[in-house]
Amino acid sequence: MARDLTETDPIAALAANAALPFVQARAMPPSVYTSQAFLDAELSEIFRKEWYCIGRAGALAQPGDYVTAELAGQPLVVVRGQDGALRAMSNVCLHRMSTLLEGRGSARAIVCPYHAWTYNLDGTLRGAPAMTLNEGFQRGEYCLPQIRCEEWLGWVFVTLDPEAAPVADRLKDVEAMVAGYDMLNYTETFFEEHVWDTNWKVLAENFMESYHLPVCHAGTIGGLSKLEEMVCPPGREAFNWHTILKDDSLRIAMAHPKNTRLEGDERRTTFLLALYPSLLITLTPGYFWYLSLHPKGPGQVHIRFGGGMSDDYKDDPDAQANFAALKTLLDAVNVEDRGCTEKVYRGLCAQLSAPGHLSHLERPNYDFAQYLNARVSQARAK
Incomplete structure (x- = not known):
């Protein structure tokens, strides 16, 4: 045929x-x-x-453990916070938009490899070098955009759709x-x-x-x-x-x-x-x-x-x-x-x-x- x-x-x-x-x-x-x-x-x-699966929750057992992925063109990172919660967020710096982390690993903070803007594990901005002379810069206004993340039977899923039904x-x-x-x-x-x-x-x-x-x-x-x-x-x-x-x-x-x-x-x-x-x-x-x-x-x-x-x-x-x-x-x-x-x-x-x-x-x-x-x-x- x-x-x-x-x-x-x-x-x-x-x-x-x-x-x-x-x-x-x-x-x-x-x-x-x-x-x-x-x-x-x-x-x-x-x-x-x-919902897209990034792997098993066991790989994210300790605070600071992270795994990165790219979903439909969006770089993202899933990290275990100091409070024990899993969070997914954009893996793109809010300064000059470099990607942040790569692969899988553990980190005390998320540090941009371009200008060292540093984020806490919950995505809030901890520090940004040499920004004191910019009158418009307010550290508290910066936080990495959050992405939905759910765990199901030991699997970790993320989605870009805020309306998606729970896994x-x-x-x-x-x-x-x-x-x-x-x-x-x-x-x-x-x-x-x-x-x-x-x-x-x-x-x-x-x-x-x-x-x-x-x-x-x-x-x-x-x-x-x-x-x-x-x-x-x-x-x-x-x-x-x-x-x-x-x-x-x-x-x-x-x-x-x-x-x-x-x-x-x-x-x-x-x-x-x-x-x-x-x-x-x-x-x-x-x-x-x-x-x-x-x-x-x-x-x-x-x-x-x-x-x-x-x-x-x-x-x-x-x-x-x-x-x-x-x-x-x-x-x-x-x-x-x-x-x-x-x-x-x-x-x-x-x-x-x-x-x-x-x-x-x-x-x-x-x-x-x-x-x-x-x-x-x-x-x-x-």
């Missing part, structure tokens, strides 16, 4: 794609991934309005679904940031379906993946998910004996949660890992990649050795995923590319397209 004329209008192309029932569904049109106009609609209607309200069904895993009972042991040469939705969709595991991951986890045991139910408004059953060949993927919350097959069930727009969590009874995605243009994605293990395992004598082996495996899986998703983006840019029909194992991808269509169509309505 060659590209039709709606490819000149990616929002219209997605609307036509999303109008089909799942039993007739196709992959999203190429222009949805490659068009700058479509990305502009995503930034305005999704990333400037939805806990949007994700209450997820919380009920995985209550037996107790996500507060997991400790992050690694965090990395990466940039891959693919569209952010290609990587999101790659996570949302396990149809590719036996082939893309033939060198790592593919042999452990049984297509017939994958369950892909219809998604919800704010998320989709699917599940996989694992065996005890990877022991820390199983529920620990001290875990009495999970029973039967629950003790070996892995949830793959896609929390819109771009938080992707693999949650097993013993460990977790996640990706939080943000576009860097149509052809690149910024990835926040972290993970760790259930505290149920922390006192086992071989727990750390097992988790180190798991991290090595996850790194190898990432190499495979990067290769596959970058190939997909190169193919999407080809003149003769065209979307094929979806498998029943790609139900989450269909639901993701429905979500995207509902959001970006609002840009057309303005």
